[in-house]
Amino acid sequence: MKWIMFIALLLVSGYSYAQQQINVFACEPEWASLVQELAGDKANIYTATTAFQDPHHIEARPSLIAKVRRADLIVCTGSGLEVGWLPLLLRQSANPKVQPGQAGYFLAGDQVVRLEIPEKVDRSMGDVHAEGNPHVHLDPNRIAVIAEALSKRLVQLDPINKIFYEQRRKDFLAKWKTAIVKWQQQARLLEGVSIAVNHNSWVYLFEWLGIQQVAVLESRPGIPVSASYLAQLKHRLADVPVKMVIYAAYQNDRAAIWLGKEMNIPVVQLPYTVDGADNVVDLFSLFDVTIERLLRALEA
Amino acid sequence: MCHMKNLTRIMLVNLLIWLSLAVHAAKVTSNEFNPAISLILNGTYSQFSNDPDDYVIPGFALAEETGPGEEGFSLGESELTMSANIDDLFYGSFTAALTAEDSVEVEEAYIETVGLGKGVTIKAGRFYSGIGYLNSKHLHSWDFRDQPLVYRAMLGNQLADDGLQVRWLAPTEFYLEFGIEGYRGEGFPAGGAASDGKGSTTLFVHTGGDYNQSNSWLAGLSLVNAEALDRETGDPAEIFTGDSELVIADFVWKWAPNGNPKQTNFKLQVEYFMRSENGTYQGNPYDADQDGYYIQAIYQFIPRWRVGLRYDSLSADDPGLAFAGTALDTQGHDPERWSVMLDWSRTEYSRLRLQYNADDSGTESDSQLYLQYVMSLGSHGAHSF
Structure with missing residues (x-):
């Protein structure tokens, strides 16, 4: 009898809690952070992945199904990044609010112009996305566009707090635009610099800062780096002024470290997203730390 | 029979032409209005020390086509799945499999509600039951070439039938889901669509x-x-009519450092089956219990490479002298099996596997060696837990 009451209590507490705040399911930490900026304590945010997980390779775990079941809004990247797990979560959740086409379904990638949309897609090319490169959060200008759209979505879902959300959006965008100017000034030295990357996750950052991506250590996206391909790459890069090799916190560092040693260039771990390094606690510090680490490697 | 085969061939050819047109129209990218199509190609080279045609598990009345498979080169079950959201409320999925006998079989064909609300999902058609852990998993996501002995002996590999499923996902912080199913009663351990085509239920x-x-x-x-009505086992067939009641307890534990399975990961899986059958077997009153379990561990030690170890055990009541010489005669033998496997995946879409079984499910030990490929092409598969 006691356990029945316990379950009943859990159910009741679940319902009443949901009414006070918007339950947000963020697929990646960058979107959890953006919702935090725009909604503050009006949102109860759950982040499905961490900076140390590869967002391509997540399983539809029981815990995630339970969270989507209770969500009022899901905020994900889209563009095929979560294709292996998000559709399954949505189907299993039986939650009508967050299905595609509903107000509770928000894909950040759909709000902006994406780069590298392929003419043709074939699996022999590796894990390429027909919708283009999904790592859009590494361009702060695109974040600003996404923030506008996301804020409108919050208003749509919770119109009573319209003024609150609009004020937060204005405050965030003002701070954000100031920060963009600061970052661009700091990063002037990076313009035109040649960099090798572990996985093709940085095109938006590089496009913004004018960095040249000269090599990708994975021969094809999503296929682990092979020794023979690395040797070829080293040979090919012999005459290229590569300044550094970078990889994300969630990726294996072995290939990057090998190439760094062989070519005698700095190897830089970038946070890639919020919580990807100790001092990266929000979107602002994500770009602070990213630029700081790139500059430090350039000086080395 | 020959006519039937030709018919299925023609159907298959038509299906393939349609498929190639659909793929062409969709330019391989996922087109929202065309169904997602995925084709699983599966083939095996097998070598056994015993003749697989003589395969029995003493003490267990087996379903048709359950055993170690064919020797030599053979095409395993290759599957073609088409699925899509039908509209905002329904999702549909259809899987046809090419069986070892070169015929096409409808493995699954169902509709399912999407976002019905209140945590409720309703599924109707033919589908794999939601019981246990492994029952609803398609062959391409198995960690071994063959099913555990408990699934082989008590569910004819997997329970699938025509029916209706209702699931309710509780609105709790942790995952809690209840399900109830009603089936026609053709899928083993049922048979003969008893009770006017409402022969089995599950919870x-x-x-x-x-x-x-x-x-x-x-x-x-x-x-x-x-409920089984004239359920047949073996050749010449032995007939069972009666009730089959089964309880399954399952548990799966997965580990990946920081939740990132890409480099290394580990999976431990255990299922325990306990069954009671009573009725008449070959005209004699029959009432006996059987149980069994398997435990398996899969370890990805470096990217792309995994090793696996599995132990299977079964045990059946001695049904008595009246059943001497039938499939139910345990011959004083407790079936068991050890399996080891090594597999390699170029990407998540391709897998090559080497497996060895030391199989004591029969009274005579069998060494089974499998070399298998499982490849998926078409739409991106789901990463289910």
């Missing part, structure tokens, strides 16, 4: 969650109540 509950960032788990308890 199940699954719960699970994250222990911490690196560890997750899933556990379940399932009940199957199946």
